[in-house]
Amino acid sequence: MTNARAAAPPPGGRRGLCIVGSGWRFTSGISYYTCLLANALAEQHQVSVIPMRQLLPRRLYPGWRRVGQPRAQLTYRPEVKVSAGVNWWWGRSMARALRFLAAGRPEVIVLEWWTAAVLHSYLLLAVAGRLAGARLVLEVHELQDTGEGRIALVRRYGQWGLRLLLALCHGCVLHSAADRDALLARHQPRGTRLAIAPHGPFDQYKLDAGPREGQGLALPAARPGEVSLLFFGTIRPYKGLEDLLRVFNGLAPDEAAGLRLTVIGETWEGCTEPGRLIAASPYRDRITFVNDYVPDDVVAAAFSRADVVVLPYRRSSSSGPLHVAMSWGLPVVVSRVGGLPEAAAGYAGAVFTEPGDTDALRSAIRRAVALAGRRFTDPRRWEDSAQALLTAAGLDGAAPPGTGQPGPGETCASRRSATPSWNDAAAPGLSSIRQS
Numbered sequence: 001m002t003n004a005r006a007a008a009p010p011p012g013g014r015r016g017l018c019i020v021g022s023g024w025r026f027t028s029g030i031s032y033y034t035c036l037l038a039n040a041l042a043e044q045h046q047v048s049v050i051p052m053r054q055l056l057p058r059r060l061y062p063g064w065r066r067v068g069q070p071r072a073q074l075t076y077r078p079e080v081k082v083s084a085g086v087n088w089w090w091g092r093s094m095a096r097a098l099r100f101l102a103a104g105r106p107e108v109i110v111l112e113w114w115t116a117a118v119l120h121s122y123l124l125l126a127v128a129g130r131l132a133g134a135r136l137v138l139e140v141h142e143l144q145d146t147g148e149g150r151i152a153l154v155r156r157y158g159q160w161g162l163r164l165l166l167a168l169c170h171g172c173v174l175h176s177a178a179d180r181d182a183l184l185a186r187h188q189p190r191g192t193r194l195a196i197a198p199h200g201p202f203d204q205y206k207l208d209a210g211p212r213e214g215q216g217l218a219l220p221a222a223r224p225g226e227v228s229l230l231f232f233g234t235i236r237p238y239k240g241l242e243d244l245l246r247v248f249n250g251l252a253p254d255e256a257a258g259l260r261l262t263v264i265g266e267t268w269e270g271c272t273e274p275g276r277l278i279a280a281s282p283y284r285d286r287i288t289f290v291n292d293y294v295p296d297d298v299v300a301a302a303f304s305r306a307d308v309v310v311l312p313y314r315r316s317s318s319s320g321p322l323h324v325a326m327s328w329g330l331p332v333v334v335s336r337v338g339g340l341p342e343a344a345a346g347y348a349g350a351v352f353t354e355p356g357d358t359d360a361l362r363s364a365i366r367r368a369v370a371l372a373g374r375r376f377t378d379p380r381r382w383e384d385s386a387q388a389l390l391t392a393a394g395l396d397g398a399a400p401p402g403t404g405q406p407g408p409g410e411t412c413a414s415r416r417s418a419t420p421s422w423n424d425a426a427a428p429g430l431s432s433i434r435q436s
Contacts, residue, residue, distance in 0.1 A: 015395065016046045018104055018134075020125055021112035023051030023085050026061060027071040027293070029320035030114045030141060032204055037110075039077045040200065040382035041389075048104045049076065050097050050125070053085025056117040062147070062234075062268040063293050073296040074204045086121050094121065098128055108393045109134050111165065114141040116148055116158035123161070126168045135393040136169040142317040143182055146238050147269050163187050171392025173385075175199050175318045176339030197388030199318045199343055201380040203327035205300045219262060219288065219301050227372045228260045229365070230306035232299070233321040235265040235274055235291070240312035240335065240355065245277040247362045248287070256283045259369070264302055266293040303328045307372035310365060314355045316340050325349075329375035331368040333361070349376035 019041075021034030034049065041047045058064045076082050083100040087093040101109075109129040111122050129136050143162065148154045166172060171193035174180045180194055229248075235241055241263065248261055263278065278289050290298070303309075309325035309332040316338045325332040326347050334340050335355040344350035349371060353364035390396045 014045050016106040017041055017108045018048045018106035019110045020050045023053045024072055025053055025068050026055040030112055034112055035074050035076055038080050041386055042077050042080050048081040050083045051085040052118050054087035056088050063266050066293055071295050106134055110137045110139055112139050115145050119161035137171045137389055137392045138165055138169045139173040166192050173197055173388045173392045176342040178339045179317050193392050193394055195388040195392040197385045198380055199323050200382040200385045201327050201378050202320055202323035219305055226258055226260055227307045227369050228305055230309050231263045233265050235267045235271050236269050237271050238315045240314045241274040243312045243358050243361055244310050245274055247358050249281045260286050262288045264290040308368045312361050318343055326378040331371040333364045333368045346379040
C-alpha cells in the first residue's frame, strides 16, 4: 500500500531532491544530463547535487589526458546547491558529502547510474539515505558500460552492484521499454517501482542562433550544392563509425562530390580503425576529423554547420548525440537497435537503419540527404523525466501497483512507502542520521 502521507505533495508542491551524478572534472554526457535534470527540477522543487568529482584513478579513464580541462559552458542554476563532490578514494570528500546530504534532508535521492566506478560511493550514500528515511531512485542510463563489460571481473562486479543498488532503492527510472525488459531479464528486481521516461532534450549547445566558430578549428560549412554529414560522439567499437566510413569511401565520385563528412570524437577502447579508414579514404579531402572531446563552442559550431547527423550504432541504450541532433531539429540517421527507436519516436527527422548493414545505411543516408535543409520539432521534455522520478519514488499519488509485467510507472512488486524523517540535528554527519 502507498503511504498517504508520502504520496501527498508538501505545501506548495515543492519537494526536496538530491541528485548524485557525474561531475565536470571527468566531463561526459552524464555530466550534462545531471546538470540539465537538476536545472529542470529546480523550477518546481528544491534541488541539490552531489557530483562524483574524481571518478576513478585518472590513468584508468579513456580520456585521461583531458581530465580537469574545461569543456562545458553549462552551469547549474543559482538556486541549485552543489556539493564539493566525492572522490573515488573518499577521504574527507565522503564525510563532506554525508554532511551535505544530512543538512539538506532531501525527500528523494536520485542516483544516476552509468558506470561501476561509482558503485562503492553510491552504496554508502544509498545506505545513509535509507537510514534517514529518504526515498531512493536509481536512474539507469545503461545497464553496463561496454568497455567495463569486456573485463570479466569488472563485468561481474557491476552486475552484482547494480542488483544490490536495486534492492536498496524504492524505484528505478529507465529510458526505454527495451532497457526495462533487459533489466527484468538480467536482474529480476523485486519490490522496485519501475518507471520509463525518454532521455530529456540536450539543447545546451544552442547558446545562440546561426553558425558558430569553434576555437579556431576549421569546421567547414557545406558549399552550395553540397550536404554536410556529421558523426559526433566518443569513438568506440559499438558506435559503428567504421560502417559509415566504409559507406562514404565506397560512394561513386559523383555522389561523393555532393557530400562533406565531419567526424568529431575522442577515441576510446583502442578503436583506431576509423582513423585508418579516414586516412585511406579516396575522398580524404572531403573529410574533417577532429579526434578530441571538444569544448561546447566547437560542438555548437559543428551542429550549426551540419545538414544531416549520422549515428550508425551497432548497439545502444540511449544516445546523447541523438538528442543533441534532435534539439537542433536536424535530420538524423539512427540505427534501429536497443532503446534508440524509442528515443527517436515521434521525431519526424529520424531515418532508421539496421545496425551493421552498410547497404541499409547507404540507403538511409540518401533518404536523410533528401531532407537536408528542413528542421523538425524535438518532442522530448524534461517534465517527463521529473514525473517519472516521482512515480518511481512512489510520490505521485498513484494507486498501489498490481501484479503482472510492469509497464511505465508500474512496479515489480509493491513496497511500503516511508515518510522522510531527517533528524533536525543531522548536519554534523552520518552518526546523527536516525532510522525512520
